[in-house]
Amino acid sequence: MEDQKLTVRAVERALDVLLCFTDGRMLSLTEIAGKAGLHKSTVLRLLASLESKGFVVRDTATDKYRLGFRIWELAASLSGDDEPAVLLLPELERLRDQIGETVSLYIRDGLERVRIQAVQSNQAIRRVAPVGARLPIYVGASSKILIAFEEEAVREQLLSQLEWPPSVDELLFRSQLAEIRGLGYATSVEEREPGAAAVAAPIFNRSHKLVAALAVSGPSNRLTTDKMREHADLIINAAKRMGTMLR
Amino acid sequence: MEDQKLTVRAVERALDVLLCFTDGRMLSLTEIAGKAGLHKSTVLRLLASLESKGFVVRDTATDKYRLGFRIWELAASLSGDDEPAVLLLPELERLRDQIGETVSLYIRDGLERVRIQAVQSNQAIRRVAPVGARLPIYVGASSKILIAFEEEAVREQLLSQLEWPPSVDELLFRSQLAEIRGLGYATSVEEREPGAAAVAAPIFNRSHKLVAALAVSGPSNRLTTDKMREHADLIINAAKRMGTMLR
DNA sequence: TAACCCTGTTTCACTATGTGAAACAAGAGA
C-alpha cells in the first residue's frame, strides 16, 4: 500500500526457482521449496509453468527437475559478439553502485592498455577515468592483471619487450605477477597517479581467454589496502560474471 | 472454474516475454508487448521483474531490452555431460507426439549402431524399437547418417572395413552418402525390416561433432516417401535443437 | 511555437488470480 508494486512477485519467485539450478544439480520439489523458501504448492505451480515453456524438465523416473533446453535456445541467441564495452556497461554500473568507486575496463593493445569503458563514481572526490585513455602496461593494477593472466608464451614475450624503467626491478615484478596469479586480483597504490589506488581482476571469456581487466579505482585514502582486500571477492566475481557474457 | 489451474499465468507470460528475445535482437517495450500480445503495463512489470533478477538488461541509452547474463549462468550449469539418452528424452517425446511415429536415437559403435533411446508411437500399428538393440551399420537410414556425416578420415576407414554383402554395391552406396550429406537427412524403405521405413538426421554436439542419429520409423505404407520428405525438415530441426543440448 | 505523434511510466478500481494450510495419495524404509 505504501509504495507501488512495480514488479511481479510470482515471476520473481519463478526466477528464484530457476536460479536454484545454478549448481547444475537436479533438484526435487521439496529441495527447491526449501532452497527458495517457498511453499511446496507454490513451487509445484511455478515448476509446472516453467516446464510448460521448456525452461525446466522433470526426469520422469526420479521426479527430479533439471534445467531445460530453452535455456540453450536463449543462451544461443545472447548477443555475444557485441563489444564488451557496451555489453558490460550495465554490469559496470552495478559494481560501481555496490562499491561506490569508479569502475573501468581495460584491454591490452601491445605494450599499452586502453580504457575501453568506465563508469564514474558519484562521490565528490573521485577517480575520473576518461574512456579511450592509453596507459603504459608496466604500471597499475590492471596492467599487472593484463600481463599476469596472459598465456605464458605471450607473457614472456611481453616481459622481454618491456623497456624496464630504472624504478622497476624485473625480478620483483615477476614475483609480483606470480603472487597476483595466486590471489586472482591485483592492487596498486599511487603507482601511476599520486593519491590514487586501484584493485583489478581478470575477465576471461567463455573460451577461457583473457580479454580484459576490470578495475575499481579511487583516492588512496578511501580505497585503503584493507578496503581493497575487502572488495576483492566482489570484483573477482563480477569479472567472472562478465566473462560469461563474452565469447 | 472448470478445470483447476495448475500453472501460474504471470510466470508463463514472463517466460513468453523472455522467448521474444530468441532472435537475438534488442527489443523495446512496445515491440515486446506486441510480440507477446500483452499490455504495455503488464510487460513493463514483467520486465522489471526479469531485470531485477538479471535475466534481462535494459540498455540505458536506447531503453531497449536484451537478454541478461543470468542466462549464461544458467546455461553454464546446464547438465551437459549427462548421457544424451536421458537428456534428450523429452525432446524425443515431443517429436513423437508431433509426427505420431516411433522415434529412436542411435550412436555408432564400431561397425554397429546401437539404439540408445527410443519412444514408441502409440498407434496400433507401429514400429517397436527396443532400446539397446545393436544393428549393422551398412543398412538403414540411421546407419547411412552415422557414416555420411562422420569426418572424412573416419568415414573412409569405416568404408574400407565394411564387408560388402553381395546385395550392396560400394559405389552406389558412396554416391548415396554424398546425396545424403547434401540433403541433410536420409531415408530407408524396407532396407532392413520388411514393411518398415525410416527417416534419420544427424545430431551434432556443440563442438560440431557427430554424436548420434535421430530416426523416425514406422510402417512403410504410412511412412511413405512423400510423408518422409514432408517430415524431413521437422526432424532435421529437432536434431539440431538436440545437438545444442550436448557438449 | 504549437500541434501532433510516438515512446515509457504512473495511477487506480476491480476481481480474477495466486496463495498456503491442510488434507490426500502413494511409496520407501524400518
Next chain:
DNA sequence: TCTCTTGTTTCACATAGTGAAACAGGGTTA
C-alpha cells in the same frame, strides 16, 4: 504393519496482478 517421506489436490480467502486510462517527455512535423 506402521511411520516417515515424498508429490498432488482441494479450497476459502484476500492479496496480488491486471488493463484502461491518464500522464510525462522527446521527437517530428507543420
